[in-house]
Amino acid sequence: xxxxxxxxxxxxxxxxxxxxxxxxxxxxxxxxxxxxxxxxxxxxxxxxxxxxxxxxxxxxxxxxxxxxxxxxxxxxxxxxxxxxxxxxxxxxxxxxxxxxxxxxxxxx
Amino acid sequence: xxxxxxxxxxxxxxxxxxxxxxxxxxxxxxxxxxxxxxxxxxxxxxxxxxxxxxxxxxxxxxxxxxxxxxxxxxxxxxxxxxxxxxxxxxxxxxxxxxxxxxxxxxxxxxxxxxxxxxxxxxxxxxxxxxxxxxxxxxxxxxxxxxxxxxxxxxxxxxxxxxxxxxxxxxxxxxxxxxxxxxxxxxxxxxxxxxxxxxxxxxxxxxxxxxxxxxxxxxxxxxxxxxxxxxxxxxxxxxxxxxxxxxxxxxxxxxxxxxxxxxxxxxxxxxxxxxxxxxxxxxxxxxxxxxxxxxxxxxxxxxxxxxxxxxxxxxxxxxxxxxxxxxxxxxxxxxxxxxxxxxxxxxxxxxxxxxxxxxxxxxxxxxxxxxxxxxxxxxxxxxxxxxxxxxxxxxxxxxxxxxxxxxxxxxxxxxxxxxxxxxxxxxxxxxxxxxxxxxxxxxxxxxxxxxxxxxxxxxxxxxxxxxxxxxxxxxxxxxxxxxxxxxxxxxxxxxxxxxxxxxxxxxxxxxxxxxxxxxxxxxxxxxxxxxxxxxxxxxxxxxxxxxxxxxxxxxxxxxxxxxxxxxxxxxxxxxxxxxxxxxxxxxxxxxxxxxxxxxxxxxxxxxxxxxxxxxxxxxxxxxxxxxxxxxxxxxxxxxxxxxxxxxxxxxxxxxxxxxxxxxxxxxxxxxxxxxxxxxxxxxxxxxxxxxxxxxxxxxxxxxxxxxxxxxxxxxxxxxxxxxxxxxxxxxxxxxxxxxxxxxxxxxxxxxxxxxxxxxxxxxxxxxxxxxxxxxxxxxxxxxxxxxxxxxxxxxxxxxxxxxxxxxxxxxxxxxxxxxxxxxxxxxxxxxxxx
Ligand code: SRM
Ligand SMILES: Cc1cc2nc3c(=O)[nH]c(=O)nc-3n(C[C@H](O)[C@H](O)[C@H](O)COP(=O)(O)OP(=O)(O)OC[C@H]3O[C@@H](n4cnc5c(N)ncnc54)[C@H](O)[C@@H]3O)c2cc1C
Ligand code: SF4
Ligand code: FES
Numbered sequence: 001x002x003x004x005x006x007x008x009x010x011x012x013x014x015x016x017x018x019x020x021x022x023x024x025x026x027x028x029x030x031x032x033x034x035x036x037x038x039x040x041x042x043x044x045x046x047x048x049x050x051x052x053x054x055x056x057x058x059x060x061x062x063x064x065x066x067x068x069x070x071x072x073x074x075x076x077x078x079x080x081x082x083x084x085x086x087x088x089x090x091x092x093x094x095x096x097x098x099x100x101x102x103x104x105x106x107x108x
Numbered sequence: 109x110x111x112x113x114x115x116x117x118x119x120x121x122x123x124x125x126x127x128x129x130x131x132x133x134x135x136x137x138x139x140x141x142x143x144x145x146x147x148x149x150x151x152x153x154x155x156x157x158x159x160x161x162x163x164x165x166x167x168x169x170x171x172x173x174x175x176x177x178x179x180x181x182x183x184x185x186x187x188x189x190x191x192x193x194x195x196x197x198x199x200x201x202x203x204x205x206x207x208x209x210x211x212x213x214x215x216x217x218x219x220x221x222x223x224x225x226x227x228x229x230x231x232x233x234x235x236x237x238x239x240x241x242x243x244x245x246x247x248x249x250x251x252x253x254x255x256x257x258x259x260x261x262x263x264x265x266x267x268x269x270x271x272x273x274x275x276x277x278x279x280x281x282x283x284x285x286x287x288x289x290x291x292x293x294x295x296x297x298x299x300x301x302x303x304x305x306x307x308x309x310x311x312x313x314x315x316x317x318x319x320x321x322x323x324x325x326x327x328x329x330x331x332x333x334x335x336x337x338x339x340x341x342x343x344x345x346x347x348x349x350x351x352x353x354x355x356x357x358x359x360x361x362x363x364x365x366x367x368x369x370x371x372x373x374x375x376x377x378x379x380x381x382x383x384x385x386x387x388x389x390x391x392x393x394x395x396x397x398x399x400x401x402x403x404x405x406x407x408x409x410x411x412x413x414x415x416x417x418x419x420x421x422x423x424x425x426x427x428x429x430x431x432x433x434x435x436x437x438x439x440x441x442x443x444x445x446x447x448x449x450x451x452x453x454x455x456x457x458x459x460x461x462x463x464x465x466x467x468x469x470x471x472x473x474x475x476x477x478x479x480x481x482x483x484x485x486x487x488x489x490x491x492x493x494x495x496x497x498x499x500x501x502x503x504x505x506x507x508x509x510x511x512x513x514x515x516x517x518x519x520x521x522x523x524x525x526x527x528x529x530x531x532x533x534x535x536x537x538x539x540x541x542x543x544x545x546x547x548x549x550x551x552x553x554x555x556x557x558x559x560x561x562x563x564x565x566x567x568x569x570x571x572x573x574x575x576x577x578x579x580x581x582x583x584x585x586x587x588x589x590x591x592x593x594x595x596x597x598x599x600x601x602x603x604x605x606x607x608x609x610x611x612x613x614x615x616x617x618x619x620x621x622x623x624x625x626x627x628x629x630x631x632x633x634x635x636x637x638x639x640x641x642x643x644x645x646x647x648x649x650x651x652x653x654x655x656x657x658x659x660x661x662x663x664x665x666x667x668x669x670x671x672x673x674x675x676x677x678x679x680x681x682x683x684x685x686x687x688x689x690x691x692x693x694x695x696x697x698x699x700x701x702x703x704x705x706x707x708x709x710x711x712x713x714x715x716x717x718x719x720x721x722x723x724x725x726x727x728x729x730x731x732x733x734x735x736x737x738x739x740x741x742x743x744x745x746x747x748x749x750x751x752x753x754x755x756x757x758x759x760x761x762x763x764x765x766x767x768x769x770x771x772x773x774x775x776x777x778x779x780x781x782x783x784x785x786x787x788x789x790x791x792x793x794x795x796x797x798x799x800x801x802x803x804x805x806x807x808x809x810x811x812x813x814x815x816x817x818x819x820x821x822x823x824x825x826x827x828x829x830x831x832x833x834x835x836x837x838x839x840x841x842x843x844x845x846x847x848x849x850x851x852x853x854x855x856x857x858x859x860x861x862x863x864x865x866x867x868x869x870x871x872x873x874x875x876x877x878x879x880x881x882x883x884x885x886x887x888x889x890x891x892x893x894x895x896x897x898x899x900x901x902x903x904x905x906x907x908x909x910x911x912x913x914x915x916x917x918x919x920x921x922x923x924x925x926x927x928x929x930x931x932x933x934x935x936x937x938x939x940x941x
Binding site: 007008012013014015016017019020021022030034035048049050051054055056057058059060063065066068070079 | 648649655677683690739
């Protein structure tokens, strides 16, 4: 069974941006895209661990701030020529509230 | 616009053709003012400009235009004027009479006349039928409702645009080339588009299943709904279209239905005139029909059992036709075709036969991460088909090998990696590959231009991409051969001889930096979404390349008015600190001209201890860098530094970084002027200004140049008689020493010139172009002309700079300390453990 924890509302997230939190010891980046969809990834780039939360969010992807790899927000996979994947944290929007699946390990 | 109100102006010239002044030349009458008809006339004129008097009848009220470019017109990427092939001047120049807007309704082969709808009867010696195709309309109930439109000519585009105004829902029936280009255009025009396709995969005649699926996913990602296996039962609506019903009962609301399910050769006239007609008008190898005086060309013909629906075969046909007319033999032997989809940012190519089967061998390369799929089909050691998705750069090469029927055993193992690889083990110069192409290799499929013709056009004086485009038309349509044309320019003229043209900003747009910037200024655009909408960005919100550039261009164009878009900035500029490899940040306070005080040093020391910064270092820019600060602590660190009077050093920004100085006349035994003082003045005056890239300055007190002023973007070298102002220097990978811009005698002049230079750079350089490459591109002469020689211009540039500075010297740190954007630094949920 997945536990869902309430992490706030859409208004807490900057449009085309992200905020972070720590879940079961893991850094998590929660993203809000141009079309108000919410995604969550472990905040660690599969390349060299860059904080994805600090990247530029475009479409349903984020560009890692360290070396500009593009990561799909939906799958965590690196887009483009390189390979790699960062775990996705299941996220749900229930009414106003954003719910995150916890603990991360169970989902990853 | 080039309009011909023909029916009104051209009067019936009687049942017996009687030209006003008798013309001894033979009369060639062309039915169809489209791509093939006019091209045939062009080819004929190129061979013999005197033998025929030419009259062209066109059903459309326009001059000859490039039909394949209707898709970019629909998408808003081109205007009608831009796709005109021959304007009215061309007809006049060659004495061609154009009867536009008056279709021919009958041919009398015995009397050798044609009759137009207006009743006008015209005699001919030779008749050329080039009537093209008619769109096929599926005869479901409702197919004739207003709002059901085909996609064939300019009138259809106008009708679609009228329907698209105000948005709403559109259904495109048909997931082939035309349907998908229509869907793309309508999506860009703001409609919510659903594509209905009967077959299980899109463009099934050009693409295999894998590529069709990739295409579907890519289009869906752009917001279209694609329903495959969707069979239309009826078009619903009362007096106008309201929706589409599928055979499975689903109903899709729509105010516009585009029917793009196929075309049929337009043969009615020919059939009624008793010419031999199968699927198309039957012609021989010189495009002569069953009547020796009647020729036919283009999509309306059937040659050797084949009908064609693409332009490339027309070019071949027109050459054989013109040769035949002037008595040369050059038989047309049919064409192999290739297809490209003209949807910006989506690369799809196919050629030949890839249905596979007996004796065929597939070579496939898939790169899921890059979204690339390539498949080449071989038979008997020759390429017979190719499908490319995501990376179509080698399409032309495969197509050339295919058409020539060349054996590929020797390169079989590396074939799929493309030409550069196959012709030299991966390290080969891609230029060599282009150089190796034969002269008759087709470069531009859209306009039928061979390598030989491109090279001839360049040799004839076309020194830039644009000049080649307007000269021989290569790369002027879909643009997919642009790379090859650029290589040919470089090969023919040498790198230095090529005049650079615009490269597109990124995959999201077909415009280059300069074009986008010009459009922003000229059209007074005020926000990123507005630019994306007006210039038809192919992505919903751009990418990490174009967003920061657009943000800068708008900021530069509208100082004090434009509201900066934080989410379009790289993290360093968003957080006003430099991100480090471990995700912590470094903080560099300004140290004006490299001069500091005990108070500042104490404040820095305190910060280092209070926040446990693991390192503090003197930078190469004469100031101190505090490393290892956590994102959450940044506002507190800044607050402490602000309290000691320090502001952000913008060590992270595309803006003024440091101004290095040496001690100068105040202390140094060689110093000629107060270099430290001038450096501080410069830094105080110029800090905070956003630039295309980072910008560094230095002031050295004498030509010994201890502040390294001659590798700075703007460097001052003091001499006894004044100040030498140097520009365009760069450290970095490619070191470039500065050019001397001008020598001035006072500090005021130095500041004034600096302001004018910086503003010119701000207004003209492309985003992420430092002064060094910018000056290499535009030339020092240009910069001198604007900043040194044109006094009024210099004053105006400097005035614009100081105006902009009046809005930009707020310390970003102080703003954050005061609470702006606090959320950026704080975790979303403090205790989510
Ligand atoms: C801190 C510093 C090294 C040091 O410890 O001394 C430094 C550090 C970095 N430099 Fe530098 N450069 C530093 C002085 C220089 C200098 C010397 C100078 O300014 O006199 C140069 C050569 C001069 C020049 O720019 O032409 C220099 C040429 C570069 C380049 C190459 C620029 C180019 O046009 O080719 C880069 C790469 C880039 O910007 O793309 C770069 C990029 C960087 C980056 C931003 C790399 C990065 O993207 O993370 C480093 C960030 C460090 C940080 O997080 O703080 N740094 N860098 C210096 C900071 C100066 C300051 O006080 O602001
Ligand atoms: C939107 C669109 C996109 C396309 N994209 C591509 C592409 O990317 N690549 C490609 O290779 N091909 C493409 N094509 C196909 C290409 O445009 C045609 O193959 C080409 O135009 C055929 O030339 P044509 O002269 O035979 O016919 P047309 O160009 O259609 O010319 C026929 C002309 O004859 C006129 N006419 C018809 N009957 C009469 C009459 N009785 N009296 C007088 N005039 C008459 C018609 O009005 C028309 O103007 C595209 C077509 C369309 C519609
Ligand atoms: S020289 Fe290289 S390693 Fe050193 S600071 Fe500059 S970019 Fe980083
Ligand atoms: S760490 Fe993300 S791209 Fe290198």
